[in-house]
Amino acid sequence: MQDLIVTIIQSDLVWEDVDANLNQFEKKIKNIHQPTDLILLPEMFTTGFTMQSEKFAETIDGKSMQWMARMAQTTNTVIAGSLIIKEENNYYNRLIWMRPNCSYQFYDKRHLFAMGGEHKNFTAGTERLIVELNGWKICPMVCYDLRFPVWARNTEDYDLLLYLANWPLPRVKHWQSLLIARAIENQVYTIGVNRINTDNFGNYYSGNSAIIDPKGDTLFEKAHSEAIHTHKLSKKYLAKVRESLPFLMDRDTFEIK
Numbered sequence: 001m002q003d004l005i006v007t008i009i010q011s012d013l014v015w016e017d018v019d020a021n022l023n024q025f026e027k028k029i030k031n032i033h034q035p036t037d038l039i040l041l042p043e044m045f046t047t048g049f050t051m052q053s054e055k056f057a058e059t060i061d062g063k064s065m066q067w068m069a070r071m072a073q074t075t076n077t078v079i080a081g082s083l084i085i086k087e088e089n090n091y092y093n094r095l096i097w098m099r100p101n102c103s104y105q106f107y108d109k110r111h112l113f114a115m116g117g118e119h120k121n122f123t124a125g126t127e128r129l130i131v132e133l134n135g136w137k138i139c140p141m142v143c144y145d146l147r148f149p150v151w152a153r154n155t156e157d158y159d160l161l162l163y164l165a166n167w168p169l170p171r172v173k174h175w176q177s178l179l180i181a182r183a184i185e186n187q188v189y190t191i192g193v194n195r196i197n198t199d200n201f202g203n204y205y206s207g208n209s210a211i212i213d214p215k216g217d218t219l220f221e222k223a224h225s226e227a228i229h230t231h232k233l234s235k236k237y238l239a240k241v242r243e244s245l246p247f248l249m250d251r252d253t254f255e256i257k
């Protein structure tokens with residue numbers, strides 16, 4: 001059973017400045033001096049949580065995608081983060097899973113944050129994504145998806161659940177509680193990667209990026225400051241938890257429409 005080494009980057013975001021964000025994340029990635037298999041960036045890491053989708057959207061072969069491919073290739077590491085992508089006449093908050101060989105998969109955020117107007121400026125995704133890395137099955141999601149447990153329900157026996165987010169301080173208790181709940185109910189490692197500092201709307205983000213084990217114990221959490229943290233996840237421990245408490249075998253079957 002192979003362990004998985006994951007690095008999370010909790011960072012401030014420069015509002016609606018793609019070049020500045022790509023430059024700062026490139027510097028941060030170059031400062032990762034430990035071996036790692038996966039680097040995780042926040043939601044909309046190139047712009048912040050802007051609703052100007054038409055103005056800041058890129059194509060699937062645009063500058064930020066090329067940057068992700070170059071960084072993945074240079075570091076020989078999978079890199080994941082979400083950005084605004086235009087496809088035909090639709091705009092997506094799209095999580096990109098970029099591999100070192102420059103192949104990629106993507107997940108379009110399903111649950112759009114209507115209270116922030118996201119549903120008026122973006123198109124919701126319709127399909128979950130399960131990717132594989134070093135023998136691990138991984139389910140990546142985006143921010144507001146965290147509030148909807150059915151969408152994350154572990155029906156494929158995946159091992160790691162990811163949430164890349166811009167989650168503000170007033171609801172950080174929900175963030176912390178729901179990350180733990182998703183880990184326990186799905187018997188998986190769960191990682192949430194959030195931004196810090198204040199956006200252009202005056203919303204403050206405390207970060208509180210966290211790594212939760214399959215029993216719901218917090219292995220790492222950082223608030224109110226930037227952080228680059230690398231952590232080894234144990235497949236052996238995951239298997240032990242599932243063997244000692246095999247309640248997933250009693251899970252309900254259902255269909256999502």
